[in-house]
Amino acid sequence: MPQPSTHAISTPALLIDESIFSANIARMNDCMARLGVPLRPHLKTVKNIELARLMLRGHPGGATVSTLAEADYFFQAGLDDLTYAVGISPGRFDAVASRLHDGLSLTLILDHPDTARALGDYARRKSIDFQVLIELDADGDRAGLGPDSPELLETAELLRAHRLGLRGVLVHAGGSYGCRSSAELTAMAERERQAAVGAAGRLRAQGHAIDVVSVGSTPTALFAERLDGVTEVRAGVYSCMDLVMAGLGVCSVDDIAISVLTEVIGHRPATGELLIDAGWMALSRDRGTAGHAQDQGYGLVRDAQGGPMNPELIVRATNQEHGIVAARSGASIPLKRFPIGSRLRILPNHACATAAQFERLISIGDELNVLPRCRGWG
Amino acid sequence: MPQPSTHAISTPALLIDESIFSANIARMNDCMARLGVPLRPHLKTVKNIELARLMLRGHPGGATVSTLAEADYFFQAGLDDLTYAVGISPGRFDAVASRLHDGLSLTLILDHPDTARALGDYARRKSIDFQVLIELDADGDRAGLGPDSPELLETAELLRAHRLGLRGVLVHAGGSYGCRSSAELTAMAERERQAAVGAAGRLRAQGHAIDVVSVGSTPTALFAERLDGVTEVRAGVYSCMDLVMAGLGVCSVDDIAISVLTEVIGHRPATGELLIDAGWMALSRDRGTAGHAQDQGYGLVRDAQGGPMNPELIVRATNQEHGIVAARSGASIPLKRFPIGSRLRILPNHACATAAQFERLISIGDELNVLPRCRGWG
Numbered sequence: 001m002p003q004p005s006t007h008a009i010s011t012p013a014l015l016i017d018e019s020i021f022s023a024n025i026a027r028m029n030d031c032m033a034r035l036g037v038p039l040r041p042h043l044k045t046v047k048n049i050e051l052a053r054l055m056l057r058g059h060p061g062g063a064t065v066s067t068l069a070e071a072d073y074f075f076q077a078g079l080d081d082l083t084y085a086v087g088i089s090p091g092r093f094d095a096v097a098s099r100l101h102d103g104l105s106l107t108l109i110l111d112h113p114d115t116a117r118a119l120g121d122y123a124r125r126k127s128i129d130f131q132v133l134i135e136l137d138a139d140g141d142r143a144g145l146g147p148d149s150p151e152l153l154e155t156a157e158l159l160r161a162h163r164l165g166l167r168g169v170l171v172h173a174g175g176s177y178g179c180r181s182s183a184e185l186t187a188m189a190e191r192e193r194q195a196a197v198g199a200a201g202r203l204r205a206q207g208h209a210i211d212v213v214s215v216g217s218t219p220t221a222l223f224a225e226r227l228d229g230v231t232e233v234r235a236g237v238y239s240c241m242d243l244v245m246a247g248l249g250v251c252s253v254d255d256i257a258i259s260v261l262t263e264v265i266g267h268r269p270a271t272g273e274l275l276i277d278a279g280w281m282a283l284s285r286d287r288g289t290a291g292h293a294q295d296q297g298y299g300l301v302r303d304a305q306g307g308p309m310n311p312e313l314i315v316r317a318t319n320q321e322h323g324i325v326a327a328r329s330g331a332s333i334p335l336k337r338f339p340i341g342s343r344l345r346i347l348p349n350h351a352c353a354t355a356a357q358f359e360r361l362i363s364i365g366d367e368l369n370v371l372p373r374c375r376g377w378g
Numbered sequence: 379m380p381q382p383s384t385h386a387i388s389t390p391a392l393l394i395d396e397s398i399f400s401a402n403i404a405r406m407n408d409c410m411a412r413l414g415v416p417l418r419p420h421l422k423t424v425k426n427i428e429l430a431r432l433m434l435r436g437h438p439g440g441a442t443v444s445t446l447a448e449a450d451y452f453f454q455a456g457l458d459d460l461t462y463a464v465g466i467s468p469g470r471f472d473a474v475a476s477r478l479h480d481g482l483s484l485t486l487i488l489d490h491p492d493t494a495r496a497l498g499d500y501a502r503r504k505s506i507d508f509q510v511l512i513e514l515d516a517d518g519d520r521a522g523l524g525p526d527s528p529e530l531l532e533t534a535e536l537l538r539a540h541r542l543g544l545r546g547v548l549v550h551a552g553g554s555y556g557c558r559s560s561a562e563l564t565a566m567a568e569r570e571r572q573a574a575v576g577a578a579g580r581l582r583a584q585g586h587a588i589d590v591v592s593v594g595s596t597p598t599a600l601f602a603e604r605l606d607g608v609t610e611v612r613a614g615v616y617s618c619m620d621l622v623m624a625g626l627g628v629c630s631v632d633d634i635a636i637s638v639l640t641e642v643i644g645h646r647p648a649t650g651e652l653l654i655d656a657g658w659m660a661l662s663r664d665r666g667t668a669g670h671a672q673d674q675g676y677g678l679v680r681d682a683q684g685g686p687m688n689p690e691l692i693v694r695a696t697n698q699e700h701g702i703v704a705a706r707s708g709a710s711i712p713l714k715r716f717p718i719g720s721r722l723r724i725l726p727n728h729a730c731a732t733a734a735q736f737e738r739l740i741s742i743g744d745e746l747n748v749l750p751r752c753r754g755w756g
Binding site for chain 1: 388389390422444445464465466467468469470473489490492493496518520521552641642643644645646648649653655658659660662663664665697698699700702717718719721730731734735736737753754755756
């Protein structure tokens with residue numbers, strides 16, 4: 001069935017192709033069914049409840065968020081079991097306490113004995129029960145305690161001493177974005193699994209009841225060969241996919257469900273390029289494919305219906321509200337094929353970053369649905 | 379007088395230092411007074427009416443916007459003379475017409491005979507008077523017709539034939555961001571001026587009444603030696619300044635009025651780095667200083683009051699909600715000086731891009747004021 005016309009949509013606009021989105025979800029669900037582990041989907045990419053519900057179908061119902069604004073939005077929409085997967089710090093203790101008081105089950109993560117102490121003191125002073133995961137580091141990429149470090153046991157002991165609820169461990173192999181083959185991705189997934197399962201074992205040996213062994217990133221989730229000992233997988237971008245994922249070999253460009261609808265607003269005859277109304281304000285400044293074998297500039301151009309272009313065009317440069325579209329080959333674009341007022345879709349480098357530029361999205365299935373997105377930090 | 383405490387502000391937050399902001403405005407106003415040309419400030423950086431009013435003081439009252447959402451927001455706040463400085467295209471004709479109908483004086487720009495024809499046909503069909511500037515290209519950077527091109531006169535004739543109101547010409551020397559010395563900036567300012575004044579002269583010679591000769595960018599505005607023949611200057615980032623401007627020698631880092639308040643949420647003992655709660659969601663993905671003599675990463679770190687740090691720290695890397703702060707020298711940061719929960723301010727590469735990540739800002743003077751920012755495209 002042909003898609004409904006996007007002609008009446010004012011540009012730039014964030015589009016989600018429902019059939020591709022659903023196919024991406026089915027692929028991840030098949031993968032999880034084979035591995036025998038449920039998803040706790042990360043909702044920081046979509047930031048919308050209708051799309052979140054599609055991701056949650058067939059899973060226990062818990063989800064992952066990156067801000068308290070997301071927590072508030074999804075809690076209001078009925079999701080009451082959320083993991084706030086950014087290290088908690090003292091400036092947010094009051095804000096978390098008020099969400100717990102409202103009935104949200106919000107699990108926190110931390111990776112420093114000082115944070116455990118500060119949270120413990122706060123919990124005692126305010127008589128609040130916090131649920132905590134210890135964040136682990138599998139790859140030196142960002143945050144987390146080493147699974148073999150003395151600080152892991154020290155932090156767990158501090159949590160116990162302060163009567164904080166240690167529920168388990170959490171790891172995110174952000175280093176998977178640096179992998180360049182499926183073998184490397186599979187190895188990274190196993191490294192992520194071993195970090196989590198190994199740390200859980202050490203903690204259990206010290207008498208801690210560890211119920212949650214949480215791993216995840218889209219590349220490791222899709223390339224894991226086994227997840228024994230893991231209790232949940234967190235992933236989010238798998239639903240939308242993007243050029244970074246395609247560049248890693250995690251998907252093809254045809255699997256990208258997210259795009260920015262844009263209008264041609266000018267021609268650059270001297271260089272054979274197009275001006276479009278999607279600048280970095282719409283596409284974001286993300287250049288995540290800059291280090292890839294194929295640099296996609298600020299995005300890969302598709303036609304107004306989402307179909308491939310020949311020759312291939314990319315967004316070469318952006319200003320705040322202008323994009324410059326060039327042929328990948330450097331040849332002049334036949335400008336007459338793209339009259340002023342014609343429409344294109346841009347596949348983004350990074351779904352999370354591009355989506356973050358928009359307050360709403362338009363879901364395209366049998367009809368067009370305008371859906372809100374939550375924003376800010378709360 | 380010491381600034382009020384920012385302790386109670388939840389992070390990440392966008393801050394404007396009022397005294398620096400005012401000093402930046404005074405500097406530009408002095409410059410304009412010397413050159414004898416008024417400002418039509420560009421409001422795409424601040425996107426807030428209180429700050430816009432400070433920028434408009436002493437000038438005729440017209441302003442520049444980059445989206446119809448800004449036009450709506452500022453019109454509602456009482457600004458009724460706006461130039462929409464992104465080339466108009468057919469998908470927005472109806473939206474512009476409805477703003478004109480509501481009483482907003484919204485001047486459009488275009489740079490293609492086809493756009494002039496399409497707008498002319500639309501205007502006749504709908505019986506609407508549009509006010510138009512022809513966009514000029516001074517430096518091959520983005521959009522605009524060559525000041526000496528046959529298309530300039532052709533487009534003007536089309537506007538006349540269609541009874542569209544040609545008010546003048548507009549040029550933006552975006553190439554000034556590639557200048558590397560004050561001599562180059564001064565030369566670029568003169569090139570911008572000559573493009574505009576030269577094109578205005580050609581059009582007048584053809585019998586067109588040219589009232590508006592509009593130039594502008596912050597670097598060229600501050601480094602112009604003469605602006606004879608120019609009727610207005612557009613600039614916006616001058617009020618906030620940023621690391622890109624400092625890198626061009628347009629200001630010093632102490633002149634940057636805009637920053638992101640952030641909290642230390644973790645330590646990376648293996649690398650001697652800090653984790654902060656300002657990732658690219660707060661700072662943006664802008665890496666505008668990457669090609670400068672001094673690469674500032676994702677931002678330069680200052681203390682919680684905005685003072686300089688010793689040793690110098692920068693945001694080396696970002697994820698969605700995490701930043702990694704490293705010493706510029708590569709040495710380990712003494713982590714005990716930055717306990718978890720301590721606060722820092724980050725000066726951004728690009729004020730417009732960082733501000734765009736926030737729905738509100740906090741203006742810091744004698745007291746703290748939370749001010750809204752408009753968003754989206756309308």
